[in-house]
Amino acid sequence: MKGSDQLVDMALLYFSLSFLCIGGTIPLVPDMHRFFVDTRGLMTTTEFAGYIALAQVAPGPNILYIALFGYHVAGIAGALTALTAISFAPFVMMVITTRMFTRLQQNPWREVVLRGLAPVTVGLMFAGCMVLTRGFADWRAWALAGVAFTVFMTTKLHPLWMIGAGAVVGVLFGM
Amino acid sequence: MGVLVISRLIAFLPISPLLACAKPNKLLCTGDHDYCPIFGPPNRCGAIETLSVTFRRLRYHRLMQDSAVATPFVPSRRALFLAFLQIGVSAFGGALPWGRRILVEDREWLDEREFAEIVTVCQAIPGPNMVNMAVFVGTRYHGILGALIAFVGIVGVPLIMLLLLNSVYHAFAHLPQVQSGMHGMAAVATAYMLYMSIKMGGPFWKRPWGLILCAASAALAIFAHWHMALVLLTCGAAGVVLSKRGDL
Numbered sequence: 001m002k003g004s005d006q007l008v009d010m011a012l013l014y015f016s017l018s019f020l021c022i023g024g025t026i027p028l029v030p031d032m033h034r035f036f037v038d039t040r041g042l043m044t045t046t047e048f049a050g051y052i053a054l055a056q057v058a059p060g061p062n063i064l065y066i067a068l069f070g071y072h073v074a075g076i077a078g079a080l081t082a083l084t085a086i087s088f089a090p091f092v093m094m095v096i097t098t099r100m101f102t103r104l105q106q107n108p109w110r111e112v113v114l115r116g117l118a119p120v121t122v123g124l125m126f127a128g129c130m131v132l133t134r135g136f137a138d139w140r141a142w143a144l145a146g147v148a149f150t151v152f153m154t155t156k157l158h159p160l161w162m163i164g165a166g167a168v169v170g171v172l173f174g175m
Numbered sequence: 176m177g178v179l180v181i182s183r184l185i186a187f188l189p190i191s192p193l194l195a196c197a198k199p200n201k202l203l204c205t206g207d208h209d210y211c212p213i214f215g216p217p218n219r220c221g222a223i224e225t226l227s228v229t230f231r232r233l234r235y236h237r238l239m240q241d242s243a244v245a246t247p248f249v250p251s252r253r254a255l256f257l258a259f260l261q262i263g264v265s266a267f268g269g270a271l272p273w274g275r276r277i278l279v280e281d282r283e284w285l286d287e288r289e290f291a292e293i294v295t296v297c298q299a300i301p302g303p304n305m306v307n308m309a310v311f312v313g314t315r316y317h318g319i320l321g322a323l324i325a326f327v328g329i330v331g332v333p334l335i336m337l338l339l340l341n342s343v344y345h346a347f348a349h350l351p352q353v354q355s356g357m358h359g360m361a362a363v364a365t366a367y368m369l370y371m372s373i374k375m376g377g378p379f380w381k382r383p384w385g386l387i388l389c390a391a392s393a394a395l396a397i398f399a400h401w402h403m404a405l406v407l408l409t410c411g412a413a414g415v416v417l418s419k420r421g422d423l
Contacts (some may be wrong), residue, residue, distance in 0.1 A: 020403050021301045026368060030396045031403040050357045051341075053364035058340050060263050060333020061270045063303045067334055068341055079338065083330065090302025094310035095322055097300055104296060114299055115423050116414030119385045120407060123392030125372035130397050132365045141362045148366035153373075163363045170359020171352045 007074050007081050009040075014066065014085035025063050025086065027121055029128030032069065042073055045135035052132070057163055063087075140175055249316050250284060252324055258282055259309045259328030264336075270305035270329075284312065305329065384422045388414055 013035050017028050029052075036042045051072065055065035063086060070082025097104060104110060136142055148162050169175075250258070258277055266273045271294070279290050297307035306329060313325030347353045379385030392410040395401040417423045 017403070019301055020407055021303075022299070022407070024303050026371070028403055034400070046358070046361070049361035049365065052368075053357065053360040054341060054344060055337060056364045056367065057360065058333065058337040059266055060337065061266060061303050061305050061329060063306065064330070064334055064337050068337065071338060071341060076338075079334070083334070087302065087306065087326070087330075090300060090307055091310055091322065091326065093300045094297070094302065094307045095314050095319055097296060098311050098314040101293075101296065105292060110295075110299060112418050113415055114295070115379070116416070116418035117407075117411050118414075119379050119389040119423070120392045120410040120414055122372045122379075123389040123410070124396055124403065124406060125368065126389070126393040127396035129365055129369045129372070130393070132361070132368070135361060136365075137358055141358060144359060145362040145366040148363040149369055152367060152370035159367050162367070163360050166359040166361075166363030167356040168359070170355040170357070170362075173355070173359075174351070175355045175358040175362075 006042075007078060010035075010070060010073055010078065011081050011085045014082050015088060018086045018089040021086070021090065022117060022121060025066060026128050027124030030124070030131050032066075033128075033131045036069060036073075043069075045132075046137075047072070049132045049135040053163065056159065137175055140173055144169055144175075248284070250282070252317055252321065254282075255313060255316060255321055256324050256328040258284075259313075259325045260332055262305065262309075263329040263331070263333045266305065266333075270303075274305050274308055278308075278312065379423050382423055384417050388417070388423075 013032075017025075017031060021028055033045070033048060037045055037048055048069075051068040052065045055062055055068055058064065063083070066086050067079040067083045070078035070080070072078070074081070133142075133145070136145070144166060148166060151157060151162060152159070262270060262273050262277050265277075275290055278285050279287055285293065293308060293311055294304060297304045297311065300307055306326065309325035309329045310322045313321035313323070315321075317324065344353070344357075348357075379389070388410055392406050395406050395410070396403070414423065
């Protein structure tokens with residue numbers, strides 16, 4: 001496939017996903033995984049998970065891992081295309097929403113819809129986590145993830161420290 | 176509104192430079208965030224406004240009436256850009272707490288209640304919350320241009336930093352240690368995602384229907400390989416019906 005075709009392909013994917021990313025982009029991870037790893041074969045699951053981890057380490061809003069996927073496929077142009085496409089629908093909707101903020105605040109359906117969508121959003125995030133565990137090399141990765149999860153649940157430690165610790169553990173144990 | 180236009184016209188009279196020299200914020204503005212009838216908010220005091228600024232402020236007034244917010248304070252475009260740049264650069268692992276600290280505590284552009292309300296609206300709209308918040312604040316103060324400024328502010332510099340980090344990573348990616356470190360980081364990041372999804376859940380954990388719906392949407396995405404849109408459409412519709420009936 002030519003580079004420009006890939007760009008259009010990716011732009012279409014993200015443009016369509018941009019209408020769906022309610023509650024952030026993490027619930028979209030299964031769909032992105034299918035696109036980049038399963039159907040197009042552009043990267044491996046390990047690379048895919050690695051980019052998400054890299055974006056967690058760096059500052060900034062966490063949609064930036066999407067730009068990294070784009071960068072992997074088509075360099076800077078790919079990164080900008082992916083970021084623009086995923087931001088398009090939220091941007092337009094947000095500008096419109098700002099102008100009718102008060103009316104939206106008073107609408108009783110807002111609460112109903114939010115409450116109804118919450119379980120689905122969380123379910124899709126679970127699905128994203130499960131997809132990422134396919135990249136785990138062996139039982140040590142599972143053990144590390146289990147320990148990290150326990151620490152997140154029980155303490156208020158900043159995630160950055162834990163990700164750094166994860167890197168150190170990975171190097172020490174040669175994962 | 177009429178007074179505003181007339182005061183703008185007065186500002187174009189030859190006398191206005193004299194007024195501008197006379198520290199107008201001391202003479203004409205009464206409070207900290209007070210709206211000065213001729214020279215605008217305090218951050219612009221001392222400058223003679225151009226027509227474009229006047230039009231922007233008129234539009235802002237209309238927007239404010241819609242948003243039902245009393246404070247007529249407008250941060251400049253540069254301040255807008257810098258505030259969201261600061262949020263973007265300092266936001267490690269979740270931007271929302273930093274947004275609260277910078278917008279509410281440091282700059283006092285929004286108050287606590289307003290911030291919480293905007294966050295709920297941002298959650299209902301697709302997109303990451305903090306980026307949506309940037310678009311909201313940008314639009315409110317400077318229209319679509321302001322939204323673009325805030326968006327570039329929060330995304331631009333972190334993007335450059337991330338691409339640099341990425342190229343550093345790829346320069347050393349062939350080393351086995353770097354690969355192992357990456358595996359470790361990915362495992363922890365996955366655990367963090369799981370933790371975030373549980374934290375986000377809210378009150379539906381205690382309702383059986385909420386759990387069923389959550390498990391169903393996860394299973395449809397993982398095992399049945401349904402597309403995201405299909406899952407959202409079917410399970411989301413079921414969720415809305417259930418929550419309307421009071422089961423969620």
